[in-house]
Amino acid sequence: MYMSDDNKPIGWWLKEVDRLLEDSFERVLAADGLTRRQWQALNAAAGPESIAAALAPFLTGDPAELAAVTDPLVERGWLSGDELTAAGLEALEALTAKVQALRRRVTAGVSDQEYGATVGVLRRMTENLRGSVV
Template identity: 80%
Template structure:
């Protein structure tokens, strides 16, 4: 049975948006030889949370984390949890690309719509937890 877009449930849309986000960010980062998870690891290294904590929803354990961070260490961008000077420069350059992609993703969505959507999803996640 065919379901029109208007009749598709939230779960369908969540999966579709997740899939499209993954694909689009992989394309944006491919020219730099990075995956989305590697970008997230670099970004996390610049923040207050440990990389493993920041990436926990996306990875299933230490082996996957090592597969993400290992190439960043090899490139000289990370030392443990810390960005190197080269890593900071790479993060800054990549941030410009990622911000442009985020603007494309949210084109036509007002700030209030975005915040409302995130708020609803946060409450739904809390209900399910």
């Protein structure tokens, strides 16, 4: 049965946005030989959170899975443990410009207020589901 866009539930839209975001990020980063998870690892290394903590929602918790993300970054000289190297910082700055351009495209026509409201609603729904017992 065909369902018009107006009748599609939130779960459909969440899956579609997730799929399109993953595809878009992979295409943007592929030119630099990176995956989205590797971008996230570099970005996490520049912040206060550990790479493992930042990637936890996207990985199973298997250390080999995390190593598969970070080892190529170490081999490129961009990471040393959880720390960005000077070359890693330079790469992150160049990649950030590409990611910001993609984010602008994704949020075109969406006001800061709409974006904030959407994130707030999704956060509350997440909290509701985490606290629910089914």
